[in-house]
Amino acid sequence: MNDSNKPRALSRRQLLVLAGTGGLGFRALALRPFRPEDQPHAPSHAHLKDFVPKIRTPDVDQRKIVEKRENVRHRVHAKLRKRKLQVARSSNAGSYAKDTGLRRYMYGNTKIGGSDIDLPFILTARSGDHLDLKALLDLFEEIVHECYPRSDVTQTKSSIKLKFRTFKYPIDIVPMVAARDDPEREYLFRADGRKILTSVSEHVKFVKNRTARSADSGTVRFNDMVRLFKWWRELHATSDVVLRQTHTFLVELLCAKAFDEHGVATSYTQTLHTWFNAIARTVTERRPVQFDSKPRRAGGGWVVLDPVSPENNVVPEMWGDPQLDQLAQWFWEGAAALQRIQERDADHDGKGALRELQTLFGPAIGNLWLLEELDFA
DSSP, rough: OGGGGSSOOOOHHHHHHHHTTTTGGGGOOOOOOOOOOGGSSSHHHHHHHHHHHHSSSHHHHHHHHHHHHHHHHHHHHHHHHHHHHHHOOOBBBBHHHHOOOOEEEEETTTOOOOOOEEEEEEOHHHHHTTTOOHHHHHHHHHHHHHHHHHHEEOOOSSSSSOOOOSSOOOOOEEEEEOOOOOOEEEEOOOOTEEEEEEHHOOOOOOOOHEEEEEEEGOOOOHHHHHHHHHHHHHHHHOOOOHHHHSSSHHHHHHHHHHHHHOOOOOHHHHHHHHHHHHHHHHHTOOOBBOSOOOOOOOSSOBBBBBBSSOOOSSSOTOOOOOHHOOOOOOOOOHHHHHHHHHHHHHTTOOOHHHHHHHHOTTTTTTOTHHHTTTTOO
């Protein structure tokens, strides 16, 4: 998105007014009614229905990912055994395991890297609970470099990133340690010294259970809605620092709360409109987002709590009102675009609906060949 298309910054008061009107302040004109029975036949829904399977990781890449991931798993596991370190389990994780991953794509300044290939190695408590984050990362960096001496091996804040010369998807190897008193959970080490009790498998189930529940409503699936929001975020992140800092896990949890409260409609267009509005209102009003009924202490800023580790607030610590208001405005702008799209649908203006969709999802929607042509090595 170029600077001329960036939304005009709204004040805090203006955002709260929008929350009170359901976002209708973006449109001064009276809105045409759009009948639910018309949704699956709308031009915009047809475009989105064709677009969704094209932005997922292609099947041929998925097969290569599985092959490479299992090769890495086998080699690293063997090196750990040689060092007398026991692995409790090594589960599949990240967007690939959740089926929310994106295909690789480049257009202008926008570069979408594709599926996360997260590969956790969960050491037994006996093997790993005496190690801190630096010791774990140093250990795994050495082992991965031994396995792949000609590849690029680097430490991140909590993982080892492995990049191959002939394989376009990097793999994040995440060292973790099993909890002594809970065999189904493990500790994730943070750069600030915290040890977060979590569960890789529960995070995957969190998404997959909602995807399964959404199947009862027809075409629209929860994981595909997450995929659309992630694509939207990636496409606009290059022009906005707040969206660049908005991790996909935060987007995923905001989508989950919208799904829990509103479900999915019979069309992608109506579901997107409902979710954009709901998330915009949640951010504007700083409504706490949690997935249990346990009361939490007020204060301390806006919270979006990890459903598996409720003590973990996934909102960036440095965010204050300016960042949160900017995030809310992005969602209000999305809701307004969806309202215009539904108006075009009601007028049977397929070209107008497509133009509005492209402001959200880029030129590839309606021009699916671009997704094939604009992949990158």
